[in-house]
Amino acid sequence: MQPTTRREALRGPSAPQPTAVQVPESADRLPTRQVYGGAAMWWIGAHGGAGENTLAALTLGSQPAAHAWPLPSDRGAVSRAMVVARTNYAGLMAAQRVAREWAAGTTSGLVELTGLVLIADAPGRRPKELRQLEQHVAGGYPRLWTLPWVEAWRMGPPSAATMPREYRALLADLNLTAATN
Template identity: 45%
Template sequence: MPRPERALPVARPRTDAGHAWWWVGVHGGAGVSTLERAVPGGRDAGRAWPVSGGSRSVVLVARSSANGIRAAQNAAQQWASGMVTGIDLLGLVVVADAPGRRPKVLQNLVRLVSGAVPRLWEIPWVEPWRLGESPMAHLPKECAPLARDLTRLTRPV
């Protein structure tokens, strides 16, 4: 696996307890803080791979813009190339960057990147989220399978 053009840093998150997985935004504005409220159970690791004694399960988060998807591709390459170790990458969440259908070129790029991660979840555009309303008050149906999958994947065996 080739090494990515740009790599996410590895850092110790602010807190280490009380969660089952880390949300890792692969770029600024990816939607991590919204997902953290909409899908309870995870913590924001910032834009860095978590190095901690606790959970090392990670969900990458990116917007569906060209820059966001390329940042996700770089993070997936970084993980797959062995540049980060001890991480259980659960998958990638792509959060819509605009209402409506995604352009074909971006859809193809998402499909390409999805082949480099264990799972892909897609969250549609939610206008009330853009306006600052509570994510819990306006949950799209796509959040239910995301929450269910992450709970199942991080449940102790």
């Protein structure tokens, strides 16, 4: 089924499946870190340069998770998180590793994974092979959003004034508010 928009409804597992997915080797897992205080959303970069700092700068009350699972310090609390990756091969493979780790249940009860945000690694259309890999990887996440390349952010800081509609739609879908910068 081909999506009609660049954002899609529920498409993959909505919860981990620890009995079906084996915990990855430690080298293939993200570290964990204790977080204090709540954030409306934790952006987890699957790899360096994924875009989690950009999304945090654009969103009020959100935080980058520094390429780690944000484990809440308060007993009974759950961190709401989104994995972020680029649409190149390395980024997609990193997102796949994170999906496997989540599916294995390593953060069950501590992190609520909302989905995957893929940010274009370059302007223009991606090659067919990367689009196919993207669809495969996205199947391991509850939801998928794909965001375009923003040329203006290459030469200056990201801002709400230059935020494309796809970014605004992501924030609206997640009930988040754009920062005014």
